[in-house]
Amino acid sequence: GAVVSQHPSRVICKSGTSVKIECRSLDFQATTMFWYRQFPKQSLMLMATSNEGSKATYEQGVEKDKFLINHASLTLSTLTVTSAHPEDSSFYICSARDEVNTIYFGEGSWLTVV
């Protein structure tokens, strides 16, 4: 199947700093990518929809100024957690939609804010 890659897989940052997570579709072009957050032993919570060449659409309750999303090309979307706090520590997963509407997920990125 199609491959979606996330980087880094694990990152530790200090409180107050910013951290960027990349999501790449390796063998298809993705006009739409999605960013999720997953708390331990819970399901995935959609944070935002990332559209190539336009602004991301955020779900209700998600701070767009804190979670900056950029989708500059058809194969890359980035999520930047700005001014990170310990409560932002979580597992972040991206997904990408291919040309036949199948959605593939990345491996996820563990963020720990200390």
Added chain:
Amino acid sequence: AQSVTQPDIHITVSEGASLELRCNYSYGATPYLFWYVQSPGQGLQLLLKYFSGDTLVQGIKGFEAEFKRSQSSFNLRKPSVHWSDAAEYFCAVGAEAAGNKLTFGGGTRVLVKP
């Protein structure tokens, strides 16, 4: 709005026994339906999908699922479970009319007894 219910939070099954995971959805039109599997600390892997056509779909790793419109269900089955099938399973529903955003069920954790 679309919603997904996975009634079983945990299921324990003996190795070699059959497995069925339940999924019920709510959506006004015919949605896209997916089953994903997640191993601890990892991303989601697509098992199978239903968009249209034959209501019994075959997936990877010996899994299959049946779409039943009258019951709004998309249950996942495997005839003979292997120890490596122990994981968290998520049912998800999406629709082009909803921007292809996926709505996830709460997940079912499968434990496999030797």
